[in-house]
Amino acid sequence: MRARMEDVARLAGVSTATVSRVVNKPECVSHETRQRVMDAIGQLEYKINLAARSLRTNQTRTIAILIPTIAEPVINQLVEAVEDVAVTENYSLLMCSTRGDSAREQAYIQQISQQTMVDGVLYVSPRSAPEQVLELANSDVPLVLCNYHVEGTGTPCILADHVSSIYQTTSHLLAFGHRRIALLNLAALHYYPARMRREGFENAFAAAGLSPDPDLVVELREPTYDANDWRGVINELLDHAHPPTAIVAFNDKVALEVYAVCRARGLCIPHDLSVTGCDDILSARYLDPPLTTVRIPAYELGQLAMQTLLMRINQTDPTIHKTTLLDVELVVRESCAPPEQAL
Amino acid sequence: MRARMEDVARLAGVSTATVSRVVNKPECVSHETRQRVMDAIGQLEYKINLAARSLRTNQTRTIAILIPTIAEPVINQLVEAVEDVAVTENYSLLMCSTRGDSAREQAYIQQISQQTMVDGVLYVSPRSAPEQVLELANSDVPLVLCNYHVEGTGTPCILADHVSSIYQTTSHLLAFGHRRIALLNLAALHYYPARMRREGFENAFAAAGLSPDPDLVVELREPTYDANDWRGVINELLDHAHPPTAIVAFNDKVALEVYAVCRARGLCIPHDLSVTGCDDILSARYLDPPLTTVRIPAYELGQLAMQTLLMRINQTDPTIHKTTLLDVELVVRESCAPPEQAL
DNA sequence: GTGTTTAATGTAATCGATTACACCGTGTAT
DNA sequence: ATACACGGTGTAATCGATTACATTAAACAC
Numbered sequence A, B: 001m002r003a004r005m006e007d008v009a010r011l012a013g014v015s016t017a018t019v020s021r022v023v024n025k026p027e028c029v030s031h032e033t034r035q036r037v038m039d040a041i042g043q044l045e046y047k048i049n050l051a052a053r054s055l056r057t058n059q060t061r062t063i064a065i066l067i068p069t070i071a072e073p074v075i076n077q078l079v080e081a082v083e084d085v086a087v088t089e090n091y092s093l094l095m096c097s098t099r100g101d102s103a104r105e106q107a108y109i110q111q112i113s114q115q116t117m118v119d120g121v122l123y124v125s126p127r128s129a130p131e132q133v134l135e136l137a138n139s140d141v142p143l144v145l146c147n148y149h150v151e152g153t154g155t156p157c158i159l160a161d162h163v164s165s166i167y168q169t170t171s172h173l174l175a176f177g178h179r180r181i182a183l184l185n186l187a188a189l190h191y192y193p194a195r196m197r198r199e200g201f202e203n204a205f206a207a208a209g210l211s212p213d214p215d216l217v218v219e220l221r222e223p224t225y226d227a228n229d230w231r232g233v234i235n236e237l238l239d240h241a242h243p244p245t246a247i248v249a250f251n252d253k254v255a256l257e258v259y260a261v262c263r264a265r266g267l268c269i270p271h272d273l274s275v276t277g278c279d280d281i282l283s284a285r286y287l288d289p290p291l292t293t294v295r296i297p298a299y300e301l302g303q304l305a306m307q308t309l310l311m312r313i314n315q316t317d318p319t320i321h322k323t324t325l326l327d328v329e330l331v332v333r334e335s336c337a338p339p340e341q342a343l
Numbered sequence C: 001g002t003g004t005t006t007a008a009t010g011t012a013a014t015c016g017a018t019t020a021c022a023c024c025g026t027g028t029a030t
Numbered sequence D: 001a002t003a004c005a006c007g008g009t010g011t012a013a014t015c016g017a018t019t020a021c022a023t024t025a026a027a028c029a030c
Helices: A005-012 A016-024 A031-044 A050-057 A073-088 A102-114 A130-138 A162-175 A192-207 A227-239 A252-265 A298-314 B005-012 B016-024 B031-044 B050-057 B073-088 B102-114 B130-138 B162-175 B192-207 B227-239 B252-265 B282-286 B298-314
Strands: A062-067 A092-097 A120-124 A143-146 A157-160 A181-185 A217-219 A246-249 A274-276 A293-295 A324-326 A329-331 B062-067 B092-097 B120-124 B143-146 B157-160 B181-185 B217-219 B246-249 B274-276 B293-295 B324-326 B329-331
Touching: A005 A016, A005 A031, A016 A031, A050 B050, A062 A073, A062 A102, A062 A298, A073 A092, A073 A120, A073 A298, A073 B092, A092 B073, A102 A130, A120 A130, A120 A298, A130 A143, A143 A298, A157 A162, A157 A298, A162 A181, A162 A192, A162 A246, A162 A274, A162 A293, A162 A329, A181 A192, A181 A227, A192 A217, A227 A252, A246 A252, A252 A274, A252 B282, A298 A324, B005 B016, B005 B031, B016 B031, B062 B073, B062 B102, B062 B298, B073 B092, B073 B120, B073 B298, B102 B130, B120 B130, B120 B298, B130 B143, B143 B298, B157 B162, B157 B298, B162 B181, B162 B192, B162 B246, B162 B274, B162 B293, B162 B329, B181 B192, B181 B227, B192 B217, B227 B252, B246 B252, B252 B274, B252 B282, B298 B324
Parallel strands: A062 A092, A062 A120, A120 A143, A143 A157, A157 A324, A181 A217, A181 A246, A246 A274, B062 B092, B062 B120, B120 B143, B143 B157, B157 B324, B181 B217, B181 B246, B246 B274
Antiparallel strands: A092 B092, A293 A329, B293 B329
16 A cells, blocks of 8 residues: 555656665755656655665664663663764664563563664663673674673773762762761662772772771662662661761762651751762752762763764774773762761 | 574474464474474574564564653653553564754654654654644554644544643642742743643632732743743742742742742742642652642553554554543642741 | 365565666767 | 766665465364
């Protein structure tokens, strides 16, 4: 029923080759012929069949972005950047978000690596086990990793400097004179940035010639994304016989919960407790007091990742195997102050 | 280089038809043959070519979701719902976000309607002119609209009750005794929910036998999404000779700015000024005081929209032309109080 | 034994574009 | 006048699956 290229060709009195050329490289067709073909296309409401084209050209002009969720501000900025680049390069974006469901993550990986579906994959913040990430890396689909690092395979990794982020917030608190600083590192332990953040925390202490109290480093064997659980953990921390004077939250969402708990307990930030976050989400600046946190260059991360992926796909530059680390920036607001001696 | 179905067939000693059946309806193939074929598939690392399949079957098993941005909590919940349904139904999701760029919105519409690319489209919160929406509605791609309403075309529309949302917040304030209530309706005027929200505002007054002061209804001819502009508008409103005692913000983001302005001016919410929002974004409950707002059933909206679209695609039910309106729910927190007589 | 049903498999046409190669006519160089 | 280049166009093979229809063998009824 739908018009095919052949129908257009017949109506315009040319061959399908010419119609194809009008669509793909109009400059190779004489002006008048082009006009006739365009008219025919309009008249027949011709739609090009991308499946047929893909079959012939062996490229889909589609890339998949595999992410844990789109509900995180950092991630959706990153996705926006990726899409911006994709649009200018005439690529489409297939959304694959796993929502913390590792079976689904696995299913997406299978699908991508066992079907000719996309020209490349951007794998952001893998939550699944390293073997699964490797499965994708070893398939023949061009891959770029974001927020994750693997050695050995030639897979490019684009990372924000997660060590530095927590290093900076921790140093900021140390500079205020805090010594009993807690780290709330509530993500999965095998999650790459979680390890990096812990490293940043310890490095900051080491740089000051100190070391953190292990009692105050909270890491969950079984990670949870339920705010109620988080609140439980925070309350426990503050019930400690010798409670912290400052809390380094591993991201702003957790910091939000710290604020909520403090309000409930009648604690005043930063007077009774200093708090830092990470990510600089929208609400960070609207909190009372505004939250000191770290800006992640999410947009730049996405841009760079997508550009790198395109280079891999087009094999423009075979030297792009290296890891890229992007700087993060401490955003000082009003949630930190010197420790209260009284406490 | 890559193995084709024919290669698998040869290795397994069967015809391509059988291989295809193993892939698509394994139950129609005898146990032993199936095993042989599966082994061959594994051995050759055979990947099915989706383009070839699509060409033959005339379906892509992909749907496009056209949205203004993914950075809005309501929208990303909706997208998540859509993806959840898509995954269970074996569809892929093509992300088309326009980021307020109407040229890009137009380009996406063109692309979708002039190429055989997707089996259907979910068009969420169109920002573009009605004619452009109609262009898509009149193309032969199955379409479902979200957060928008058109008459006449057989296009299903799935909507949250935007009239009711602002009706409820306004009534809530009226019940507290407020009379000088401002409406901050800062979206584009041709944007459907904007019209509905204004209607809700006026209906609430009418139901109380009152009418709003037109001076206090702020609508922008040229909409802006810049928080600084918003702050200017809010300040202007509070500088009014006879300022409002309450502000109905058209969404929580604007309410956030109202909070910021109040803090800057030393006004205390809700003592000096009552505020309501809309959307119930994450930070609403973390504000001080927690914001009274309206919960939009974003997840349900997305689910229903996707289900409806699938029914259209499969033509399961030709009676799904009707508009569906989903209820919204007032979430009372602590940002409203009776008006101060002193002000 | 004959006819009929059923399960399992094979044959081959088909989906709709792309593109290497061939071809033609005109203009330009020698 | 001959050769050559070049822009514009056509011919036809090809990409890799799906599936209607045909075929075969086995099972079963009578």
